[in-house]
Amino acid sequence: MTTRITTIYRVKAEAATIEARAQGIAVEQSVEMPVAPIDDPFVLENVLGRVEEIKDLGAGEYEVRIGLASITTGYDAAQFINMILGNTSLQDGITLEDAIFPEDIVKAFGGPNHGLEGFRARVGAKGALSATALKPQGTPPATLARLAYDIALGGIDYIKDDHGLADQYYAPFAARVPVIAEAVHKARAKSGVATRYLPSLNGNLDKMRAQMQICRDNGVDGVLIAPMLCGFAQFQTIKAENPDFLFMTHPSMAGGPMAPAFFFGKLMRLMGSDASVFANYGGRFGYPPQLCKKIAGWCLEESKGQKPCVPVPAGGMELKRVPELLSFFGTGVILLIGGSLLSAKENITAETAKFCDAVRNFS
Amino acid sequence: MTTRITTIYRVKAEAATIEARAQGIAVEQSVEMPVAPIDDPFVLENVLGRVEEIKDLGAGEYEVRIGLASITTGYDAAQFINMILGNTSLQDGITLEDAIFPEDIVKAFGGPNHGLEGFRARVGAKGALSATALKPQGTPPATLARLAYDIALGGIDYIKDDHGLADQYYAPFAARVPVIAEAVHKARAKSGVATRYLPSLNGNLDKMRAQMQICRDNGVDGVLIAPMLCGFAQFQTIKAENPDFLFMTHPSMAGGPMAPAFFFGKLMRLMGSDASVFANYGGRFGYPPQLCKKIAGWCLEESKGQKPCVPVPAGGMELKRVPELLSFFGTGVILLIGGSLLSAKENITAETAKFCDAVRNFS
Structure with missing residues (x-):
């Protein structure tokens, strides 16, 4: 049977x-x-x-x-x-x-370890969450750490590695994660926000396990992972071995004959994504608004045995779109802003604060 | 730089x-x-x-x-x-x-460990090679072993697990591989052909490593692996750790925005495929003949630092197509026959022999 x-x-x-x-x-x-x-x-x-x-x-x-x-x-x-x-x-x-x-x-397969509730609880939030990515790859660890510090000072909830940050010689995982984590933790005391750093796992299962240990050793309790790169069996293993961690999933290589709504809204969640990054409408990817709404709906819908997964629309996010996007998606969401924040250069702390305020104060 | x-x-x-x-x-x-x-x-x-x-x-x-x-x-x-x-x-x-x-x-990334030369040398062949798959999944180990024996008696070069044979309770890897390997090795003595069994690796990296050890313990020196399922980093690791093994790669989940010629003819080879299975023309997949020729050409073309990878056209193969396909692809090829051989039921040894003769005696 x-x-x-x-x-x-x-x-x-x-x-x-x-x-x-x-x-x-x-x-x-x-x-x-x-x-x-x-x-x-x-x-x-x-x-x-x-x-x-x-x-x-x-x-x-x-x-x-x-x-x-x-x-x-x-x-x-x-x-x-x-x-x-x-x-x-x-x-x-x-x-x-x-x-x-x-x-x-x-x-x-078990679904998310923590999901929406976990992503909110870590930073003491009740509504929508803010996030950004450390870029560009090629930047040395000390500079990435400084950037992370400046962003964290602005009070952002989550700072993830750009998914291009792997284990290249110019910023190896073992060299960058300790200094970035330290910078983020220092900034917390000043900002009053318990900003979390999500390093990007990469390589084979052995390497990812070693990276998880580096995270633990440096007070990091969540990561970014790209299941289509590492394979879902590796993702499941890392998730099962680290039930206290948050897993944000990255969409790299998700194009193909699996419909995006199913892939980002159901498969990622089933496999253990606490927060599923997907290509937002109105950015540089071609997903229509209704598809994005469907993904978000499936991430969050009631499902016996699976916690809700946070939808993370990303790509082409700008400060001025925050009200539009929160009206569209509701507050069970992480808004991931990337390049447009980095373009602020020396004003990045202030720009981050504006972005975070817009996300937190939306009603 | x-x-x-x-x-x-x-x-x-x-x-x-x-x-x-x-x-x-x-x-x-x-x-x-x-x-x-x-x-x-x-x-x-x-x-x-x-x-x-x-x-x-x-x-x-x-x-x-x-x-x-x-x-x-x-x-x-x-x-x-x-x-x-x-x-x-x-x-x-x-x-x-x-x-x-x-x-x-x-x-x-290093390319194939052995490639075409290795696939030929293991069975003492100089031209085209013959292969089939053990199916259907759901069959218990003893029955699969009997089937493998009957096929090997017909003198086939390679018998692989169907890619659906993973680690299900009805034929776990650790239970089926020893008995199938034993059956194939027994048949060799009678057939005079050094038939090789290629079990299908599955699961995460830990499991695949344990499966490789089971292969070694049972005199198996080649495997089937699906890089889009396990992730290319896992494939590279297993390949590097087992330089004496042959790796036949399976196309599962290869559909998507990577052109098949590049995927099967170049990427698989770069990553270490000794023999790259792809969807043949005229079968149940829609690849046109010229695409198949391009894949085969890229698998085999001269490339500094990479041994030639054997193209393995598969899907809808029948005995009567052997001359057509060898004329089309040349003899640097493995012809993989599946369901049509299994349909022979109690005549499977004789049907296998006909298939192998057609492959070996083509000129």
Whole structure:
């Protein structure tokens, strides 16, 4: 016996072929061979994918629902991705739009350690949160630390590494994290805000573990991680080993045949994202407003066994957009401002304060 | 000072905006912030991406060449992916078509341990190679072992796990690999062919390491690995730790804004694929013949510092297509046959022998 994950694909097809295509997905994402020669009843009943529904969406598109046996995932994150999209990612005209997770899947992957409540509690906030990123890569640790200090003085809630800050010789993780953490912690005393620094994990699992230890040794209690770079199995491991940490997830390499709403709003959350960064509308990425609202809604919606994940719209954020974005998203959100803050140069503390005030005082 | 990776993107744009879009990619994939406030000459000279060329391809498409500083990769595989595509994967209308790797990048990632020569040497072959996959998942270890035995008796060169065989309770890696390896090794004595079994690695880095040890303990000297599931940094680690092993790479989750020719023909090879499985033309995937030829060509082309990687066209292979495919691809290839062989049921040894004869005797 097995529960089933209902995967929901959008498929471009003709009416005459959609049933065969749907059956093709059910087979590809399970036994991956012709069904006729299979005579093991266990495989036919508990492993083979099932077409549950085909809905005509018009304009040559169909919604196809497949019931995939949960046991085929082995309850491992990488194998889960393999089963819900895997080879089908190579097919033209198919996107994974959504999925319904049964209880055993939710329990296995567990969702966020802390989620929205945790992100608020760390900085003693009740509403929307503010964040920025340390850039550009190539900057030496001491300069990054000074920048972090100046920003933290402005009272921002979270300062993350730019996702481009990895372990390059010009600012190795082990060299930059202690000095940036120290700078941020010093600024806290003056600003009165318990600003948190989120370093960016990188490299293989061994390196990420060593980086987590560096974080602990320096009073850091949250990190940025890019699951499509490190693999979801590594993310799950690091999350499970560090239940006291906050994990903000980065969207690098998330483009592809997984619909953004599902990827950022459901998959990231299921896998343990406490805060899911995605491309905001009106910035340099092409996501439409309604997609962004859908992502945020899915991040936060009631879900048995999964804490709410904070949506983090990012990319092209400016101070003047704060009221618009908080009206649009509500206050269960982290507004991530990047380049436009850094452009303030020597006025960065004052500009940060303006941004944070706008976020905190919105009503 | 840094060398530069030339990344080549195909960009949908209007003539009036292409220069800005190209500059946007150069910035996104390096400093990820406005350039104006950057005053560190090191960053401007050695970190910031550079637009090298914009070529009008007609029909609203452009080829954009960007010079990305190699030092920004930190010579780590995950960060390398982050830099060459990363956030740009989220942009509509941009694909990464190709890249030119400087010597330090090739040296850092190293390419295949053994490549074509290794895949041939293990089975004492000089021409094209034959392979199949053990399916369907859900089958218990003893039955998979029996199937592997029957196939190996037919004289096939390589038997891999289906990529759906992970670590599910119905055939855990630690339970199936010893019995399948034993079955294959027994059959060798009768068939006279040194058939190799390639188990499928899965899970996080810890699990994959334990699986490699199980392989060693059971006389297995090659594996299947899916880099888009485990992450390229994990693949690089496992490859470096096991220089005596053959690595066949699986395409699961490779769909997306990385052009297949680059992904299967260059990236997989750079990262260490000895044999790169991709979706063949004329099967159930939509790759056109010329794309498949391009992939195979790039896998095998002369490249300083990288051994040739064996192209492995797969999906919808049938016995009767062997002459056509070997005429098309040449003999530097592994023909991977799957479901159509398994459909032979109790005649599988004889069918395998026919397939292997067709592959070996082609001239």
